[in-house]
Amino acid sequence: MPVNSLLRTMAVSAVLLWLAACSADDATAPSPVVELSKAGNPLADEVRRLTVARGITPLERPARVRRELVQLGRALAFDKILSGNRDISCMTCHLPAFGTGDSRSLSIGQGASALGPDRLHPLGAFIPRNAPPLFNLFAIKPLFWDGRVFQDDLGQHHTPAGDRLTPEMTRVFEFGTLSALPLMPVLSRSEMRADTGNELAGFTDTQEREIWNALMDRLGRVRKYRRMFEAAYPGQRFEGMTFAHASNAIAGFFTDKLTFNNSPWDRFLAGNDRALTPTQLAGAKNFMSARCSVCHNGPALTDNLFHNVAVAQLGPGQGDGAGGRDDFGRMRVTGLPADRYAFRTPPLRNVELTAPYGHDGAFTDLRAFIDHYSESDIKLRSFDVNQLEPALRGSVLATFEEILATRDPLLQGVVFTPQQVDEVTEFMKALTDPAARRLDRLTPGQVPSGLPVDGRRGGSGHGDDLDD
Ligand code: HEC
Ligand code: HEC
The missing domain is CATH 1.10.760.10 (Cytochrome c-like domain)
Incomplete structure (x- = not known):
């Protein structure tokens, strides 16, 4: 032998x-x-x-999340207003039509055109890692492929932003580690922020707070967002909120709409x-x-x-x-x-x-x-x-x-x-929940900024209501 x-x-x-x-x-x-x-x-x-x-x-299944928070989180996740040059949203890489991934080995970030299998970057640039799906993240402790976003045993939040993520911000979090994660992609030049062409690009990579504040300035100029933030956080004025409120809302949307256990x-x-x-x-x-x-x-x-x-x-x-x-x-x-x-x-x-x-x-x-x-x-x-x-x-x-x-x-x-x-x-x-095959209804017809929504099927949208 x-x-x-x-x-x-x-x-x-x-x-x-x-x-x-x-x-x-x-x-x-x-x-x-x-x-x-x-x-x-x-x-x-x-x-x-x-x-x-x-x-x-x-x-x-985790407890249901209040409707106004889910609505806000969904709008933010699909709105390109969160990217430097307003050309990419979170869901451009986490497309409902592709199981909240993008069908690519490696993602393609800002500055590119088209979606999923057709997406193309003029310089051929790729993001170094695969875009993971966003299912059942409430049940997962360390986030990202290398776990760089996590909460320790004492409940302390750890992210690459270090102490720029302040206790004032983490106090807003309702979904543990997941509430911190959306703070990260908006910082990344290759994913969302870009090198030039917008007011976010000028900040250095360690000016996280300035970038988050600039995003809140942008959002505050859209009257509908001010209303949505104040409805999602009853009793609070938009002026007193930080990007942690936005991040937490996106986590609420994921928790409520992307839990699959059937x-x-x-x-x-x-x-x-x-x-x-x-x-x-x-x-x-x-x-x-x-x-x-x-x-x-x-x-x-x-x-x-x-x-x-x-x-x-x-x-x-x-x-x-x-x-x-x-x-x-x-x-x-x-x-x-x-x-x-x-x-x-x-x-x-x-x-x-x-x-x-x-x-x-x-x-x-x-x-x-x-x-x-x-x-x-x-x-x-x-x-x-x-x-x-x-x-x-x-x-x-x-x-x-x-x-x-x-x-x-x-x-x-x-x-x-x-x-x-x-x-x-x-x-x-046998691990596929049939409901996860039909995520298109998550894509809103429009977003408060009025920017185009990626992944929206042709025809006019169905307004902003999200059925349960
Ligand atoms: C350019 C494509 C792209 C964009 C835009 C993008 N992501 Fe991602 N996302 C990725 C990639 C790639 C990873 C894996 C990165 C890593 O692990 O280092 C990831 C990881 C994640 C994870 C971690 C999932 C897990 O299993 O640990 C979450 C949650 C997430 N993204 C949410 C968001 C949110 C919220 C936004 C918008 C604020 C966003 N993403 C924007 C590509 C993207
Ligand atoms: C030693 C721990 C370990 C064992 C044993 C293991 N896995 Fe994994 N599995 C992982 C890790 C870690 C990854 C991600 C690896 C990477 O991305 O480099 C992974 C990835 C996967 C993936 C890809 C999932 C995705 O979303 O990308 C599948 C499918 C999978 N494993 C199934 C299995 C099956 C089936 C077995 C048994 C034959 C198995 N695994 C055994 C740790 C393990």
Whole structure:
């Protein structure tokens, strides 16, 4: 037997051993939160038991958010008034039609034209990372791929803006970390602010407060926004508000309108054995008994931690490494070499709708990402650049050995058969809430600034009312 296939056979037996150890653990599992099936479907019962052992519990919907705050947040998220040259809104990169992503491996920021697959920048500029979907963010602790926006155990907010994010501002926050996040994209020159051509561009990158204040000046000149802010924060005058009020409103909109917990998987967790197809059930078992659920666990299917799962690096990079084109991921936040190339475990609900995948969109196909976990070292070394859009093919870094040096040990020896990959892929599709396929109604007909709204379907808009 050639050494290679011998090693592979050994790896397979290692996985089998690991699976056996895993089911032994289940004897000590805590008492089930999920209902066991009454009809007696042994596979369904087994999946439920494994689920409990992994701490995978139902995802509860957060409390409803007051309507006026949601309306304000939605208007701001779709309004290009928040960008320096008024040419891009938050939702230009988080398009409802593409599962709140943009269908690109890497996003394309201000100064570009068209949307999603057609979007083009005159200089060919890309944002260094993939635009993640905005689903169920209320349940996710560290935000951004490297977790640089987070709240510590004492409730302190941490962002790259340091002490320019003041206690006066954070007091306004109602949605934890998520309330802080919208403060960030408006600062970024490549995403929204631009280098020239507007009053925000002139500030230095550490004049965050001045930029936020200038945005509030802009918003204050639109009478409708003053009214909306004062309706969203009863008893407060617009003059006394900061951009934290805007940021918190956007978080309220996301929390209220982008929570999805009615997928077949959720119905299965609620006790319906027939919610999953037999193939999806088999895939769920693989997912629970293999290592997937060691990282993708908890109600949102993320451990809220950071791991290197051997994804190839591509695009302009974050200024790391020799040529500056690398992205060290979590290490950029912690400074720890062990965190190099680690990224936050993504939540998986609606993952079917949000290709491409990974922090830099290295995989355009869901099955390919799952297949990658099987012998990920071999897969990384033979990464196929042809799955990428032509403009990015030449940008893949040959840092495979560096990436493998800090690969998460959990990936060691993971081998799947093609059938198991198919089954897990089918299971991923059981995580789709049908409502997430119909997000178009979130796009307003118009926004208070009167600027054009990206992603709006032809014809006249339906006014600003948002049905529940
Ligand atoms: C140019 C495209 C672009 C624009 C405009 C944009 N984003 Fe994003 N968004 C991204 C990318 C890319 C990331 C990932 C960045 C990272 O992790 O470093 C991201 C990350 C996020 C996240 C974190 C999600 C997670 O899972 O951690 C949230 C929330 C978000 N954006 C909301 C917004 C809001 C609100 C605005 C407007 C104020 C906005 N975005 C504007 C591209 C964009
Ligand atoms: C060691 C922890 C870990 C394990 C084990 C793991 N994942 Fe992941 N998963 C991650 C991280 C971290 C990422 C993001 C990696 C990146 O962007 O570089 C990810 C990304 C993904 C994505 C892409 C999601 C997106 O929105 O881009 C899918 C799908 C996925 N994992 C499914 C699985 C499946 C199925 C398994 C089991 C075969 C699995 N994962 C095992 C941590 C893990």
